[in-house]
Each structure stands twice: as C-alpha cells, then as structure tokens.
Amino acid sequence: MDFTLWDILDNLLVGLQWTIALSLAAFAGGGLIGLLVMVLRISDNGFARGFARAYIELFQGTPLLMQLFMVFFGVALLGVDISPWLAAAIALTLFTSAYLAEIWRGCVESIPGGQWEASASLALTPYEQLRHVILPQALRIAVAPTVGFSVQVIKGTAVTSIIGFTELTKTGGMLANATFEPFMIYGLVALGYFLLCYPLSLSARYLERRLHAAS
Numbered sequence: 001m002d003f004t005l006w007d008i009l010d011n012l013l014v015g016l017q018w019t020i021a022l023s024l025a026a027f028a029g030g031g032l033i034g035l036l037v038m039v040l041r042i043s044d045n046g047f048a049r050g051f052a053r054a055y056i057e058l059f060q061g062t063p064l065l066m067q068l069f070m071v072f073f074g075v076a077l078l079g080v081d082i083s084p085w086l087a088a089a090i091a092l093t094l095f096t097s098a099y100l101a102e103i104w105r106g107c108v109e110s111i112p113g114g115q116w117e118a119s120a121s122l123a124l125t126p127y128e129q130l131r132h133v134i135l136p137q138a139l140r141i142a143v144a145p146t147v148g149f150s151v152q153v154i155k156g157t158a159v160t161s162i163i164g165f166t167e168l169t170k171t172g173g174m175l176a177n178a179t180f181e182p183f184m185i186y187g188l189v190a191l192g193y194f195l196l197c198y199p200l201s202l203s204a205r206y207l208e209r210r211l212h213a214a215s
Contacts, residue, residue, distance in 0.1 A: 014171065030097040034104065
C-alpha cells in the first residue's frame with residue numbers, strides 16, 4: 001500500500017490524539033491520587049506517613065516500563081482481560097500521582113509554620129487549616145512545577161507503545177515499517193512531541209518567573 005504524505009500525517013494525528021487523551025487521563029487521575037497521598041504524607045499519623053512514603057518511593061524508584069508490565073501482565077495473571085489503554089492509564093496514573101504528591105508536599109511544607117499556628121489559633125481543624133489557609137498559598141507555588149511535570153507525563157506516554165497501545169510512538173513505528181521511511185516518520189513523531197511539550201515548558205518557565213516576581 002502506498003502512503004501519501006497526507007495519509008501519514010492523518011495517521012500520526014490520530015496517534016497524537018491518543019497521546020493527548022492518555023496524558024490528560026493520567027494527569028487528572030494522578031492529581032486526585034497525588035493529592036490524597038500528599039495529605040497522608042504530611043499527616044500526624046505515623047502509619048499514614050509511612051504508607052505515603054513507601055508509595056512514593058515505590059513508584060519513583062522503579063522504571064515506568066516495569067510498572068507498565070506489572071499492571072498489564074499482573075492483572076492478566078488474575079484471569080482478568082485488560083486492554084492496553086486501561087493498563088497504560090492505570091500505570092501512568094500511579095506514576096504521575098507519586099511525583100505530584102512529592103511536588104505538592106514540598107510546596108505545602110514551604111509555607112511558613114506561622115501560618116499553621118495562626119490558623120490553629122482560630123480553632124480550625126487540621127483539615128480546615130490545610131483547605132482554607134495552607135493549600136491556597138501552596139497552590140501559587142505549585143503551579144509552575146506542576147505544569148513543568150506535565151511535560152514528563154506526555155513523554156512518558158511513549159513507553160506505553162511497548163504493550164501495544166497505539167499512541168503517537170506506536171503509530172510512528174507502524175508507519176515506518178509500512179513506508180520504509182523511518183527517518184521522515186520518526187522526525188514527524190519527534191515534531192509532534194515537540195509541539196506538545198515545548199509550549200508547556202515555556203509556560204512553566206513563564207509562570208515560575210511571574211510568580212517569583214510577585215512573591
């Protein structure tokens with residue numbers, strides 16, 4: 001089958017859409033789980049802190065590829081059929097949550113201790129202190145590194161091609177095999193990642209300068 005340039009671009013755009021969808025799913029799910037892990041990580045309960053620390057160290061200390069294999073093949077061992085899309089979303093969500101939890105923990109702990117003491121003097125519970133006083137201040141600090149980490153999530157989606165999830169890298173691989181034009185195809189794949197990641201990198205640097213100047 002002969003592929004025109006438009007056919008190649010059309011197929012790559014479909015793969016790019018799946019890359020974006022997976023990135024958004026992983027970032028949204030990872031954000032929710034990461035927030036919970038962050039709260040456990042800074043709690044006064046020793047067991048909760050230990051669990052959160054172990055969770056973070058597990059997913060930060062092992063390669064994303066191994067986590068992907070463990071989800072994809074581990075669930076299959078239980079006799080449950082799992083699609084590459086679901087396995088990729090679960091693995092990338094867990095990976096993302098561990099890093100976001102640690103990023104946000106650093107932002108929360110950068111808030112002066114006097115803010116906790118002042119809010120405690122108002123008879124607020126620890127949860128109310130965190131929600132109404134600490135998190136609004138930490139959010140301002142967290143924006144830039146969170147946006148910056150989203151670049152790593154997008155690039156991490158490329159690993160999911162190894163289990164057959166047809167995102168941008170997998171699509172590029174199939175097109176390269178079909179057209180015998182690997183240099184052109186992978187050049188376009190690289191361009192697709194660049195167009196996704198570079199604006200986010202610029203935004204992170206801009207937000208960091210802007211928020212630092214305003215502080």
